Amino acid sequence: MSESLASGNILGLLFVLLFVGLIVFFAIGGRKKELQPTREISAFIRLRRVIALAVESGKRLHLTLGSGGISGKEGASAVVGLTVLERFARVASVSDRPPIATSGDGTLAILSQDTVRKTLKTFGAESQYDPGFGQLSGLTPMGYAAGNIPLYYDEQLAATVYAGHFGSELALMIDAASQNEVMTLAGSDNLPGQAILYATSEQPLIGEELYATGAYLKAGPMHLASLQAQDVLRWILVMAIIIGAGLKFLGIL
Amino acid sequence: MRFKIPISISIVIGVGFIVLLGYFIDLPILVVMRQVLLQWAVALAAVALLVGLANLFNVHIRKVTERQKGAPYSLLLIVSLVITFGIGIIFGPTNEWSLWIFNNIQLPVESSLMGLLAVILVFASARILLRRVNLLSLVFLATVVVMLLGAAPILGFEIPGLHGSNGLRALIAQIPAVAGARGLLLGIGLGTIATGLRVLMGTDRPYGG
Structure with a gap:
């Protein structure tokens, strides 16, 4: 099984699982209080x-x-x-x-x-x-x-x-x-x-x-939950890009 | 309380998970199943194309029979569709008759539409300030002008600082344009994954479930 999972594939799978986890998290949170999109x-x-x-x-x-x-x-x-x-x-x-x-x-x-x-x-x-x-x-x-x-x-x-x-x-x-x-x-x-x-x-x-x-x-609470999950992951990606650029600039990467 | 899941949703979720896992996990059985399912999808898309053509035919037949506005154009479409489809079925898509239709009718018509498109885009860019007067529109318009002027020497002259590999045009194309495009692509990628996951979770059902 480990041979069939390359490192890139593991990262991809983890990313998808994280996405699913965040959608479920925000969907459950959305049941307790009425959520709205953050900007018009x-x-x-x-x-x-x-x-x-x-x-x-x-x-x-x-x-x-x-x-x-x-x-x-x-x-x-x-x-x-x-x-x-x-x-x-x-x-x-x-x-x-x-x-x-x-x-x-x-x-x-x-x-x-x-x-x-x-x-x-x-x-x-x-x-x-x-x-x-x-x-x-x-x-x-x-x-x-x-x-x-x-x-x-x-x-x-x-x-x-x-x-x-x-x-x-x-x-x-x-x-x-x-x-x-x-x-x-x-x-x-x-x-x-x-x-x-x-x-x-x-x-x-x-x-x-x-x-x-x-x-x-x-169109439904899952749409709002997935939008919030997208926002969180976007910030994670932004941070990863900035950190990666910084490390590259310092010659570490 | 019994929780019922319609058959169509179960099939979509099951097939979706097999295809998704087939991308990430290199197990032979998953890879084979993924390939088979994708081949089925291609075959179904071809059938859907025929159904779509039948729908197109019906819509325009009705326009002709009910003498609605634009009925002559619908008649022309039906005649063209029948002739092209018939020649394609009888002689094949690479036969000289099929190629003649493509090279002498479809290609010139589409090329003329492309020409029309160029004119429309120039007018649309000029009109953008009438629709939205804001900083982004001004930046958009200025960038269009710089990119167009910098595309080639003007009457044989190169403007210093605009043309060449170190000019403003190259600078815009290589740094802000690429950075912006990557930002947009990241957003589109995240949106695509989110939509796909909603379909896999059965909350988006564009298939009648």
């Missing part, structure tokens, strides 16, 4: 307001999950997107305009349909469900962007959330949304995509802010 992010304040207003104004909410799949490292950002979709569908269950989700991957299209159907069913509004609420809009990044653009002209959208894996094609979609006065909130796990969304989106989510979406939209 303006994008989420605006999103909560737009979600509420969408029902009153009879407009639709749109979520797009990017062109990454679910089985690679891009999958995590898409899972975050599906959490947002679930919140959208909850709100829309009391309106007559369910949300639309688009994606550039077949698996994500199926998962988005399933998320909307499951949520509407939970709130007794399954009759509103239509498979067209989860669409595959294109299979290459540019084709995916081109497939999304008509939505901004044809549907009355209140807001579009971009949560997933995006590259430069994001600019085409956000530009079309802006021209139609649709509020845009965007987050990507891809660095070039983040640079693009910072320049183009009304409400950009930078770095790990995308992964905090569930906690800010009150």
